Amino acid sequence: MDFRILGPLEVWHDGAHVPVTAPMQRAVLATLLVRPGHTVSVDSIVDQLWGPQPPHTAQVTIRNYVQRLRRVLPEPVLETVAPGYRLAVLPDQVDASRFAGLVEQARTVASPNPVRAAQLFDEALHLWRGSPLADLGDVPMRLVHAPRLEELYLGALEESFEVGLRLGWHARLIPELTALTNTYPLRERLCRQLMISLYRTRRSAEALTHYQHIRARMIAELGVEPGPELRRLQESILREDLTLSVPFIRVNAPAERPAADPPPRLATFTGRDAELTELRERFAAPGPVVFFVHGPAGVGKSTLAAQFAHELAARFPDGTLYVDLAGNQPGAPATPAAVLTALLGSPHSSPGSAEAAVRAYRARLRGRRVLVVLDNATSASQVLPAIPDEDGCAAIVTSRRPVAGPDGTVHLHVDALSTKESVDLLGRIVGPRKVDGEPEAAAELAELCANNPLALRTIATRAASRPHWSLAAWVELLTDPGRRRTELADVLGGLRVSVDQLARGGTEAEQTAAELLPRLQHATELTPAAVADLTGWPETLVGQALEELVDAQLLYSPTPGGYAHYGLTALLDTETPATPG
Template sequence: MDRDSGPRVPEQRARATPNTTTNTAMDSTTGDIASGTRKSAPGPVSVADSAPEETTPTPGTELRFGVLGPVRAWRGGEPLPSGSPQQRALLAALLLREGRTATAGELIDAIWGESAPSQALAAVRTYASRLRKVLSPGVLVSESGGYALHTGPDALDLSVAQELSAAAEKERTAGNRQQARVLINKALGLWDGEPLASVPGPYAETERARLDEWRLQLVETRLDIDLELGRHAEAVSELTALTAAHPLRERLRELLMLALYRSGRQAEALAVYADTRRLLADELGVDPRPELARLQHRILQADAELARPVEETAPVVTFTRPAQLPATVPDFTGRELFVRELGRRLASAEGSVMAVSALAGIGGVGKTTLAVHVAHAARPRFPDGQLYVDLQGAGARFAEPEAVLGSFLRALGTPDSAIPDSLDERSALYRSALDGRRVLVLLDNARDAAQVRPLLPGTEGCAALVTSRVRMVDLEGAHLVDLDVMSPEEALQLFTRIVGEERVSSEREAALDVVAAVLDLPPHETEDLLESLVDTSLVESAAPGRYRYHDLVRLYARACADRDEQPPTGIDLALFRLLDFYLATAARVYTIERPGDRLKDHLEPTEYEGLVFTDRHEAQDWLYAEADCLLACARQAAGGARLRVAVDLLWAAQDLAESGANSKSYETAARSALAAAREAGDARTEGRARTSMTNVHLVAGRYEEADEEARQAAALAESVQDPAPVYWSDNDRGIIALGQGRFKDAEAHLLKAMEGSRADGNRPGEASALCNLSRIQHSLGRTSRAIALAEQGVQVYDSIGHTLRLSNARFALGIALTHAGRHKEALEQLAQALEGFETNRQRLWEGTTHFRIAQAHLAARRAASAAQHAEQALAIGCIGGDRTRANVLITLGKALENLGQADRARVCWREALALHEESGAAEAEEVRELLDAPLSAA
């Protein structure tokens, strides 16, 4: 923080006067105020006005004061009466002098200024007397014809904020920006509304302005740090609101331009400059300051340096430094030439371009073991961390670079909301996050160079180790290493280290012919078996209760099963057991999340009961932790005899389709299941698979494809008298028709869905139809009916304890209330919906709710809040894909236009128009009208 940029902040409070003879000890915990529950200040000195007198502080007498909001005082946790506004003005004046004496005349000027009454001096004495009775003895003292407050260290919230700010500045100067950010946020957390709220007098007015300015400077400093840390997507939302509240503050505009540019929104960044220039000319008759003009020029030139966070001048704090390398093998043997060669290559990364080494060799030759060993040896050269991923290139389903980049960015401290959607944007942000750092990246088991390229750091000081079964001759600049099998001598040496010299000496020939067997044991012995496999390094324990194979062990075990099982009944039975387990457990999760829903009664019966959960959160933890394995199992089983179980598993795990994080993997599994069901000619299963695909298309905003899937799903289900997919499909088709503006069709489908749900005894299904019917009614202008239907849906969900879909009902009610002009009630409902979606990890629904909150604020003419929530929706993503994104941009543009940012508004509308024209949405005409309207500077 620039010391010269802010108002004068006293560096040290005056200590007690010589009359003070006793100071109490400071409680070292009093500075911990981040949670908002401020701890008690230490006991004050105890001094009489007339003569020094030692006293012993008694428990519960700690005083603390607040001026960063209403002027208040507490003893311990109990609030103390602060008296009339003028008495509070006296208290504030003394507190802000931080122990220095104020004369009676100074206090009179502070409270009344030139309007002081004739009895002002007597009034000051009265206020002081009353305060002395409230406070502890010796706190308010009379001296030198005036008064002073002697308080304990850190008894005043302002003093704590100043100390936190100073500590943040030191951390930032030392390069610890993350810690500086934490400290500034703690300081900002001490504000409780307007400082010196409702305190009269010219002194309070001046100090209020000073404290407001200082707070804004702290916010600017923290936002500056956010951009240095790569948190630009988060910053856009806050900066949009701040520039609306402080339109002439050019530093905020500068930060907003930079945040937008780093978020890939160059046109909007330039539009901010145009809006600012017009505003300054109209309001002040001046041009933007040179810093703003230079930034505009750099954006026009696409200056590469602008896209990068500031280089750290010291190592990143530990909690942002990844350490992901797997454990090295204690029995590592041989490969000495390769170890030296790779070690030298990694050492060359320091002060030079990025070093890349690619190890190639057949499966089981020891590529991963060698790479991990070398990486551990090189760790001191990469103090900013080590990243690791198994790219699963040898399997049928390799890791997607987008998903890997998402996990890498999180490991480097990037919040979810700041992680962009596209591969190119994630890769660019990843390189920016690594710029100036020295990080080693181990990319294990790569499929090909195309999978690897987006994951390379790309900056000097970093290095990458890649292992693969193919030689990556097309990986530019890579140092290629071909790894062969161990020599018999090296292999024997390794085995000797594992089992012992004595045994090998007596059984040398047997030792050379050792591989392993996998036994099928009863379920109750499974844990013992797994732990014994961990002990022999055939299985890894990734976390308590979770296990995984090394891919070589998996491939070898599969080869043994294919060879030994004739027919392969053992393989099939193992897959059947796993499918049964997943379906039974996923059904339990679904039932816990959706009490009263009949879906479980329509699923394929299972032989296993599945896991039992103690609460909803534990169930969700399992579902999301197991998502990759669950979806892979469903995809693998889709072509087998248990196809029905695989399809029902996808139906029961449908939350994964709407989560955002697993949506793509879910879609892949659902497509595989549908193809298998069609090939099998199983109408019942195909209908259910199409129900899952309908949901996939709806989440992505592909309405035409969704409608066709739902139509076929219903027809197939009706042909085999499978009732659940019929009313599910009717509900989906109602949502689709609503989105397309076909209200009559939508109503017909939803009424059928409600009838089907009632006939099946599925109350949540009935409530869902009610909520969707509500949205049709308000689209037709029948707001009273819309509110009534949504309220019925809320009541049904609430009565059965259905927390997840209760959020959807509140979402629908919030929309209806918005259309009715009942904005306060609408925002209350939408806020509760948002909380529910956050709790249930429905990330895309969170974003969609932010969009609806933005609409409610816009309707209530709170443009700044509308713009802020619209930005959050864009950062998170929404149900409905690009269609909804376009509508968010329309809302954002309207809010920006109301804030006088017409150029930026038009940029948003042009992007919205492109998205709607691409999808053929009817909303495109609305956007054209907005763009055809004359430029507004409202």
């Protein structure tokens, strides 16, 4: 079998075309084809087909699509593997994998044998049939994967032009380079190659005109000047002292205005030594760095990300792009297009389509060292288009529930502070003398706040405004659950957002989880069997709902099959839930 995604999705078997006509079946197949041989979870497929607001029947619909696909495909290559599905094919059976293999071979021989490299690049580029996944319609996975595949193609195309320039093919490259720079006017490398080709064919004036065109376009659309390499090339052509060393050199552009500045460092930042050590170790490793940080509401994920972003500032001289995706707020989550528009942050103009926004965003990052911080995400479809794949760039994404990232992503769970760290945080706000004078009360106060940094800051700030109250008085006050709800109303409001997001979820398990949580307030044993006895609901459904509550960071699981409250979730007001139908 032969699968093709470098253009409209096609399936071939023994040289004959196999039609897969239903659009959403094609989309399911595409989500598996971008990771051939790997298991893709049902949740990931749902997210890639519908985004953060799928229909209630999404998982059942996916099963139906898979059953129909199996009837269409002439070989039994579509396997069910927990927690999802896998396309059991060799990489060479997918054109994108063959393309990557040929490009890698071409790179290997480019220096000793440029003629052979040109042949291999040509063979790879002939696999390209147009816009990848072009016939899938407006599904989130296309916005994520089509620009990535297009970038692989354009990168290989640029490398093939470098080989052509080494071989002296300047005149023959001009028509194709001219067409491509019209199609992709923000790609500085293509512009540079066209300028070199024009200069070497005695067309210096045209080369300089082309530079002015790209400069005007970049200022208008991105708000930045061309990079130093392109500016030096223009100066060399003006002086007519061009030696034009052909190999492309990546350089850093001047720092640009970011989408927003990360939140400032907190003077009272406390603890997190282990988490910061892990972040530092990962950022010291070679290659692109993508770090996803998740944890319950108020635990300090955003604070940790901001603290580390400031620490890393010198490593990313081209700036930090920060966007708050507001996943911790009520309302619909930010769309991928809105995230990209915020990252571009150009006051001059905005891209017309989501695909244009992706291209403009990648053009802005090209050749630069930028740290991207995406705060308070809710789903992979929101953030994947904004994850940079440019060497020298990095990304930190924070979220409450774990979010699946690209291959190579490192995930870090942030939990509550230790008692010592909590007491230290109290001391930084109310004053160390007060904490040192009442150490037992300070520890009790930390426990009443469940060692949650946001809750601790809230109470410590209130305590600082009442300097004549003892910490013991605050402990007595907060021991009453009703008063504790009042004092921590803002913190609990953040938890309710997570419950509301579950209630609006696309699966029965998510909606059941939202209805189940209030019933667990006084439960003494949290296991699927015990909760099923408590509610009268099916044990299988209860087990799925408990897992959803863990993913939403409203419960945690200390052992397989066992569950427990995060300290503050037990404070959420009890509501009378409906029985799942």
